[in-house]
Amino acid sequence: MPSRTRLAVALCCVIFFCMAFALAQPPAANQMPSVIQVPAEAQASPHFDATAATNAYLAQIPAGKTARSNAYFEGGYWMILWDFLYGVVVALLLLNLRWSARMRDLAERVTRFKPVHTFVYWLQYLILTSILTFPITVYEGYFREHKYGLATQTFGPWMGDQMKGLGVGLVLGGLLVMLLFGVVRRLPRTWWIWGAVVTILFSTFTALIAPVYIVPIFNKVTRLDDPKIVEPILSMARANGIPAKDVYTMDASRQTTRMSANVSGFAHTMRITLNDNLLRRGSPEEIQAVMGHEMGHYVMNHIYKGIMFAAIETVLMFACLYYGLGWALQRWGEKWQIRGVGDTAVLPLVVLLVSIWGFVLTPIDNTATRTEEHEADMFGLNTARQPDGFAQAAIHLGEYRKMNPGPIEEFIFFDHPSGRNRIYAAMRWKAENLQLFTVPQPSVEGPAAAAPTPPANVDKK
Ligand SMILES: [Zn+2]
Numbered sequence: 418m419p420s421r422t423r424l425a426v427a428l429c430c431v432i433f434f435c436m437a438f439a440l441a442q443p444p445a446a447n448q449m450p451s452v453i454q455v456p457a458e459a460q461a462s463p464h465f466d467a468t469a470a471t472n473a474y475l476a477q478i479p480a481g482k483t484a485r486s487n488a489y490f491e492g493g494y495w496m497i498l499w500d501f502l503y504g505v506v507v508a509l510l511l512l513n514l515r516w517s518a519r520m521r522d523l524a525e526r527v528t529r530f531k532p533v534h535t536f537v538y539w540l541q542y543l544i545l546t547s548i549l550t551f552p553i554t555v556y557e558g559y560f561r562e563h564k565y566g567l568a569t570q571t572f573g574p575w576m577g578d579q580m581k582g583l584g585v586g587l588v589l590g591g592l593l594v595m596l597l598f599g600v601v602r603r604l605p606r607t608w609w610i611w612g613a614v615v616t617i618l619f620s621t622f623t624a625l626i627a628p629v630y631i632v633p634i635f636n637k638v639t640r641l642d643d644p645k646i647v648e649p650i651l652s653m654a655r656a657n658g659i660p661a662k663d664v665y666t667m668d669a670s671r672q673t674t675r676m677s678a679n680v681s682g683f684a685h686t687m688r689i690t691l692n693d694n695l696l697r698r699g700s701p702e703e704i705q706a707v708m709g710h711e712m713g714h715y716v717m718n719h720i721y722k723g724i725m726f727a728a729i730e731t732v733l734m735f736a737c738l739y740y741g742l743g744w745a746l747q748r749w750g751e752k753w754q755i756r757g758v759g760d761t762a763v764l765p766l767v768v769l770l771v772s773i774w775g776f777v778l779t780p781i782d783n784t785a786t787r788t789e790e791h792e793a794d795m796f797g798l799n800t801a802r803q804p805d806g807f808a809q810a811a812i813h814l815g816e817y818r819k820m821n822p823g824p825i826e827e828f829i830f831f832d833h834p835s836g837r838n839r840i841y842a843a844m845r846w847k848a849e850n851l852q853l854f855t856v857p858q859p860s861v862e863g864p865a866a867a868a869p870t871p872p873a874n875v876d877k878k
Pocket of ligand 1: 710711714790793
């Protein structure tokens with residue numbers, strides 16, 4: 418690296434470190450009302466109206482909170498663009514200043530043994546690009562999150578997590594590039610097919626080990642033992658043929674105020690995890706509604722479908738990569754001092770083409786995910802029968818997701834249905850299953866008392 422550039426990079430880092438320490442302050446509160454009441458319009462009655470119930474729920478959110486959550490989420494649209502452009506600039510710098518070729522030369526001086534050479538190149542590449550992208554990483558991951566009251570970490574622990582992430586990237590990324598360059602060098606004509614196969618198997622393997630071996634690097638995962646929470650969840654799991662014996666929780670509050678839950682892994686590493694923010698702030702009805710949703714992902718095989726979808730995309734991406742790399746190297750290969758597709762110095766070009774692919778496919782990927790999320794929502798309503806708990810969860814998730822976007826906006830940017838659509842779906846479900854909730858009937862004799870919220874376990878058929 419020329420000394421001027423080195424100086425600039427160092428200066429950049431110093432400025433950001435100083436800003437980070439100056440701004441490491443306790444997070445500003447951006448939380449939605451913690452206890453969300455079932456509004457009068459959403460209570461079971463003979464004249465229950467789904468739209469009125471939805472509007473009544475949305476009206477519980479203070480205007481200031483809506484504005485803040487909209488600003489955060491819409492800022493995220495721009496971040497997609499800035500992240501993409503920033504990455505393009507970094508890749509072009511590495512290619513045009515021939516830093517990539519120089520990293521290759523240096524790796525060759527260390528060793529000519531191909532796999533180790535590839536790993537040494539990867540080590541340099543990962544560290545250099547992490548430094549170059551640090552300004553946007555620290556803005557997006559630290560300052561922006563603090564500005565909107567979503568982050569709970571001060572700078573030191575945040576930076577610690579970044580370093581851990583770098584370590585994971587070093588090992589897993591290093592393994593993948595060694596495998597891929599091995600394939601490209603051995604199979605110069607068909608590498609795009611076998612490269613795709615290797616990538617799919619590698620991602621599947623990573624997804625398999627992640628809950629047990631990667632997540633615990635960042636967070637403490639523990640088995641939940643509160644029977645009040647666990648029993649209804651396991652009962653729901655048994656009713657749906659889910660082989661879960663335990664429910665897990667993790668200390669997500671170490672990093673964020675976001676509530677969330679997930680089903681991860683598959684086969685023997687499959688597990689249901691709800692984060693401690695959901696556990697702390699969600700009502701029992703809300704937790705069951707969320708768990709019903711998560712079980713939907715499992716029962717409808719979303720993990721396997723996700724792998725299939727990613728596999729198709731990966732094959733298409735490698736085909737584009739095959740032609741894209743050939744085309745670009747013919748034009749600029751000599752200028753960038755890249756000897757061919759099997760030369761490690763080609764990596765920034767690969768990353769550039771893959772990021773263009775990912776950027777263009779954003780709406781398609783979001784729509785694929787959103788469709789599955791909608792399916793899980795419907796499954797969750799049928800299973801948990803907690804439409805009000807579900808509406809409350811949608812409002813809590815509105816702390817970091819815009820509640821009421823336009824249809825095109827939702828199509829392009831939303832990987833989950835919008836809060837409004839989720840509440841409406843829940844209220845429509847409630848309207849069409851009112852018999853499950855005790856509706857006051859004044860003319861009928863007997864104990865038909867009004868119940869504002871449904872019981873924790875509704876067992877009427
Ligand atoms: Zn989901």
